[in-house]
Amino acid sequence: MNFEQELNHLSVLVDQYLTKYFDQYDDPFENDILESMRYSLFAGGKRIRPVLSLAVAKLLSGRLDDIMPFAAAIEMIHTYSLIHDDLPSMDNDDYRRGKLTNHKVFGEAMAVLSGDCLLNEAYELLMKTALNAGNKMEHALNTACFIARTAGKSGMISGQVIDIESEGKAVSSETLKQMYRRKTGALLKASVMAPALYLDVSASIMDALNEYADGIGLAFQIKDDILDVESSTEKLGKPAGSDEKNKKTTYVTLFGLENAKKMLNDVIYKAVDAVIPFGEKAWFLKEIAFYIEKRAY
Amino acid sequence: MNFEQELNHLSVLVDQYLTKYFDQYDDPFENDILESMRYSLFAGGKRIRPVLSLAVAKLLSGRLDDIMPFAAAIEMIHTYSLIHDDLPSMDNDDYRRGKLTNHKVFGEAMAVLSGDCLLNEAYELLMKTALNAGNKMEHALNTACFIARTAGKSGMISGQVIDIESEGKAVSSETLKQMYRRKTGALLKASVMAPALYLDVSASIMDALNEYADGIGLAFQIKDDILDVESSTEKLGKPAGSDEKNKKTTYVTLFGLENAKKMLNDVIYKAVDAVIPFGEKAWFLKEIAFYIEKRAY
Numbered sequence: 001m002n003f004e005q006e007l008n009h010l011s012v013l014v015d016q017y018l019t020k021y022f023d024q025y026d027d028p029f030e031n032d033i034l035e036s037m038r039y040s041l042f043a044g045g046k047r048i049r050p051v052l053s054l055a056v057a058k059l060l061s062g063r064l065d066d067i068m069p070f071a072a073a074i075e076m077i078h079t080y081s082l083i084h085d086d087l088p089s090m091d092n093d094d095y096r097r098g099k100l101t102n103h104k105v106f107g108e109a110m111a112v113l114s115g116d117c118l119l120n121e122a123y124e125l126l127m128k129t130a131l132n133a134g135n136k137m138e139h140a141l142n143t144a145c146f147i148a149r150t151a152g153k154s155g156m157i158s159g160q161v162i163d164i165e166s167e168g169k170a171v172s173s174e175t176l177k178q179m180y181r182r183k184t185g186a187l188l189k190a191s192v193m194a195p196a197l198y199l200d201v202s203a204s205i206m207d208a209l210n211e212y213a214d215g216i217g218l219a220f221q222i223k224d225d226i227l228d229v230e231s232s233t234e235k236l237g238k239p240a241g242s243d244e245k246n247k248k249t250t251y252v253t254l255f256g257l258e259n260a261k262k263m264l265n266d267v268i269y270k271a272v273d274a275v276i277p278f279g280e281k282a283w284f285l286k287e288i289a290f291y292i293e294k295r296a297y
Numbered sequence: 298m299n300f301e302q303e304l305n306h307l308s309v310l311v312d313q314y315l316t317k318y319f320d321q322y323d324d325p326f327e328n329d330i331l332e333s334m335r336y337s338l339f340a341g342g343k344r345i346r347p348v349l350s351l352a353v354a355k356l357l358s359g360r361l362d363d364i365m366p367f368a369a370a371i372e373m374i375h376t377y378s379l380i381h382d383d384l385p386s387m388d389n390d391d392y393r394r395g396k397l398t399n400h401k402v403f404g405e406a407m408a409v410l411s412g413d414c415l416l417n418e419a420y421e422l423l424m425k426t427a428l429n430a431g432n433k434m435e436h437a438l439n440t441a442c443f444i445a446r447t448a449g450k451s452g453m454i455s456g457q458v459i460d461i462e463s464e465g466k467a468v469s470s471e472t473l474k475q476m477y478r479r480k481t482g483a484l485l486k487a488s489v490m491a492p493a494l495y496l497d498v499s500a501s502i503m504d505a506l507n508e509y510a511d512g513i514g515l516a517f518q519i520k521d522d523i524l525d526v527e528s529s530t531e532k533l534g535k536p537a538g539s540d541e542k543n544k545k546t547t548y549v550t551l552f553g554l555e556n557a558k559k560m561l562n563d564v565i566y567k568a569v570d571a572v573i574p575f576g577e578k579a580w581f582l583k584e585i586a587f588y589i590e591k592r593a594y
Binding site: 025027029030034037080084088089090107108109110112113115116117119121123124127128130131138141142144145148149151152153154158160161162165182 | 322324327329331334377381384385387404405406407409410412413416417420421423424425427428434435439441442446448450451454455457458459461462475479
C-alpha cells in the first residue's frame with residue numbers, strides 16, 4: 001500500500017466510525033443541533049489527527065477498534081475549536097475548506113452551541129469508552145485525561161488566547177513558539193500519544209513518539225505560515241495573505257520566507273529521525289511528516 | 298443549624314474548594330484565561346447546584362470531600378453555560394447578578410474561550426477524580442458520564458437550542474416542558490444524582506431522589522417565569538420583563554400568573570413528598586425546595 005492509499009484507507013475508517021456514531025441518535029429535539037455538529041464534522045477535513053492515532057496504533061500493534069473512540073473524540077475537539085475560531089468575534093471567517101463556516105449556515109448562536117456540544121460529546125465518548133474498557137479502564141482514563149489537558153487551558157485554548165492577544169503586536173519567537181506548541185501542537189501530540197498511553201508502552205517508545213509529535217506539531221504551524229504567503233485563496237479554501245492583513249507575527253515575518261522553509265525542513269527531519277528506531281513499520285509516520293511539509297493547503 | 302446557616306456553610310465549602318482548585322495554576326501564559334474564568338465563577342452565584350450535591354451526600358452519609366469534585370465540576374459547567382448564554386449572539390445580556398457579564402468585561406472572543414475552558418476544565422477535574430478514586434473508579438466514572446449526558450445534546454444544550462428556536466413563536470406546553478427539563482432540569486438532576494451514583498445507593502433511593510430532582514428542576518424554571526413578571530430589574534440583577542419583550546412562551550403566558558403559582562406549589566410539594574422516606578435527615582432538601590419557591594431573585 002502506498003501513502004495515498006493508506007491515508008485514504010484510515011480516513012475512511014474514521015468517517016465510517018463518526019457516521020455510525022452519530023446515526024445512533026434520533027431524538028427529534030436533538031435533530032437541529034446534530035445537523036449543525038454534523039455539518040462541520042463532515043466538512044471535508046483531512047482527518048490528520050485521527051489518522052495519526054490509528055497509524056500509531058498500527059505501529060504499536062494495537063487494535064484499531066480500541067483506539068478509534070479516542071481518535072474520533074480528538075477529531076470532535078478539533079472540529080469544535082474550528083467552529084468557535086471562525087466566529088465573528090474570533091477570526092471572523094466565512095469560509096473554511098471552501099465551504100461556508102458553521103455560523104454562516106446555522107447562525108452564530110447555533111455555532112456557539114454546536115461547538116459546545118461537540119466538546120461535550122467528545123468527553124461523553126471518552127468517558128463511556130473508559131467505563132466499558134474492562135481491565136483497561138485505568139489506561140483508557142489516563143489517555144482521556146491527557147487529551148483533556150492538551151485541549152484545555154494548558155494546551156489548545158491558551159494557544160488561542162495568546163494568538164488573539166498577539167494580533168497587531170510584535171511577538172517574540174519564544175511567545176510564538178509557545179503559541180504554536182499549544183494552539184496546534186497540543187492536540188497533534190494528543191493524537192500521537194493517545195494510542196501509546198492506552199497501550200501503556202515503554203518510556204523509550206513514549207519518548208520517541210513525543211519527539212515525533214513535537215516535530216510535526218511545529219512543522220504544521222510553520223507550514224501554515226508559509227502557505228499563507230505562498231498559496232492562493234482558491235487552494236487554501238480560506239483567504240490567503242490573512243496573516244499580513246491581520247499583522248500577525250509568524251515564522252515568515254520573524255525569520256523570512258527562506259529561513260522559515262529551512263526551519264520547517266529541520267523540524268521535519270527531527271521528527272522523522274525520532275521514529276527511526278521503529279524501523280520499516282514507521283514508514284507511514286515518516287510519510288505523514290513529509291506530507292505536512294509538502295501539502296499545498 | 299437553621300436553613301440559612303447550612304446553606305451558607307455548604308456554599309462557603311464550595312467557594313473554598315474552587316478557590317484552592319484555581320490557586321494551583323500559575324503558568325503566566327494561562328493567567329488571562331484563568332482571570333476570565335474566575336471572574337464568572339466567583340460572580341456571586343448562589344451555588345445551588347453544588348450545595349444540592351453536598352446536601353445529598355450528607356443525607357446519604359457520604360464524605361463531602363469525595364463528592365466535592367463532582368459538585369465543583371457541575372458548577373463549572375453551569376458557569377460556562379451562563380457565559381455563553383449571555384453572549385450578544387445568544388441572549389445578549391450585559392448584566393448578570395448585578396455584575397457585568399463576561400463578554401462586557403473581557404470581550405466576546407475571551408468569553409467564548411473562557412466558557413470553552415470551564416467546560417473543558419470540568420471534564421479534566423471529573424476524569425482526574427475518577428483516575429484517583431481507587432476502588433471507586435468505576436462509580437466515579439459512571440457519575441461523570443451521567444453529568445456529561447445531562448450537560449450535552451440530550452440535556453442542557455438541546456434545551457438551549459429549543460429555547461432559541463422558540464423565541465417569538467407559539468410553543469406547546471409539551472415543548473416548553475421538554476425545554477425546561479433539559480435546559481435547567483438536567484443539570485439540577487445531575488447535582489442531586491451525582492452523590493447517589495457515586496455512592497451506588499439502592500434503586501428505591503435513586504427513584505426518590507430522581508423524583509425530587511424532577512420537581513425542583515421544573516419548579517426552578519416556573520419560578521423564573523413568575524419572577525420575570527413579578528420582580529424588578531434591581532432585585533433580579535438582570536432585566537425583568539424580558540420574557541414579554543422577547544415574546545417568549547412561559548408558564549405564565551401559557552397558563553396565567555395564578556395558575557403558574559399553583560403549579561409551582563404543586564411540583565414543590567411533589568418534590569418534598571418524594572424525600573419523606575428519608576425522615577428528619579431530609580430537612581435541608583425540603584427547605585431548598587421551599588427556598589426555590591420563595592426566592593425573590
